[in-house]
Amino acid sequence: MNPWQQLLLVWLVAVVAQTSGWLWQRKRTNAGIVDVVWSFGVGGAAVLVAATGSGAVLPRVLLAVLGGAWGLRLGLHLWHRVRGEPEDGRYAQLRTRWGNDQRKWFAMFQFQALLIALFALPFLAVAANPVAQWNPWFIAGIAVWLACVAGEAIADAQLARFRADPANKGKACRAGMWRYSRHPNYFFEWLHWFAYVLLAVGSPIGWLAWTGPLVMYAFLRWISGIPFTEAQALRTRGQDYARYQRSTPMLFPWFPKEER
Template sequence: MNPWQQLLLVWSLAAVAQALAWRRQQRTRNAGIVDVVWSFGVGGAAVLTAATGQGALLPRLLLAALGGLWGLRLGLHLLHRVRGEAEDGRYAQLRKRWGDAPLKWLTMFQFQALLVALFALPFLAVAANPVAHWNAWFMAGIAVWIACVAGEAIADRQLSRFRADPANSGKACRAGLWRYSRHPNYFFEWLHWFAYVLLAAGSPLAWLAWSGPVVMYLFLRFLSGVPFTEAQALRTRGEDYARYQRSTPMLIPWFPKEER
């Protein structure tokens, strides 16, 4: 397939998957499933574009393995949260405004399907890479992927452990990596997209791979990531989270200031 056909196929399958997820949330009133399907969808897009790409076998195998495993890990982590917890506060706030309005929720779910296609753009670049031999770019891409996926998994585990303790109710997590960044999971999630930039080195579409880290940063920093998460944290954790904001870097880890 050419890249445009691949992109259309990814979008079509994501739209169907999110439509099914929308029907489920209409019954369960838990919209967190949209994030689960997005994660599995992006991971699946990596496997699909690798299977249908026209590049050399090696970069396509790396893409399928790394992109697929990333999506699988994140999707399973989010699925565990959706099954075990009440609706995410971000979506609970939307439900207060929208109620169960089917069209509004369907629009939101289909927007997430569009985002699956958007985040598949770096995969198109890797799948078109004609470089058939191991090189420093591929090794660096694997190293970045391992470090970032491990970092995100550690941050997720630390937060889950903190939230599972009833004594921490109403408090901001400052355990482990969360002492140095208010969103270490988002930091490693963003950094992980540079792995595909490295895997795309030598591809005629290499420039397209930069859409991953650029778009992810914009979404995390200004749109659906940090702003929504911090607004919810301030509603539920109040002054403790405000102190945490004043002392701890937002995204890129660094040593915290003294709390005041």
């Protein structure tokens, strides 16, 4: 397949997947499933694009393994939260505005299907890479992926342990990595997309791989990540979170200031 055929196929599969997620949400009144489907969908897109790509076998195998494993880990982590907790506060807030208007919820789920296709663009670049031999770029890509996925998993585990303690209800997490960044999981999530930039070195459409870190940063920083998460945190944690905001870097880890 050529890259645009691959992209169309990814989008069509994503439409079906997110429609299934919308039906699940409609039955259980929990829109958090959209994030689970997105994570599995992007990971599945990496495998699908690798399988249908025209490049050498080595970068396609690396793409399938790394992209698929990333999506599987994140999807399982989010699924554990969605099935065991009430609807995420971000979506609960939307529900107070939208109510049960399923047209709006369906549109939101289908927008996420488009985002799966958008985040598959770096995979197209890797799957078209004709470089068939191991080289420093591939090794660096694997190293970046390992470090970032491990970092995100550790940050997620630290937050989960903090939230599991009833004594921490209404408090901002300052444990471990969360002492140095208000969103260390987002930081590693963003950084992980550079792995595909490295795997795409030598591809005739290698420039497409840069859409991953650029688009992910834009979404995390200004659109759907940090703004929504911090607004919800201020609603539920109030002044404690406001003090945390004043003392701790937002995304890029650094030493915190004295709280005031």
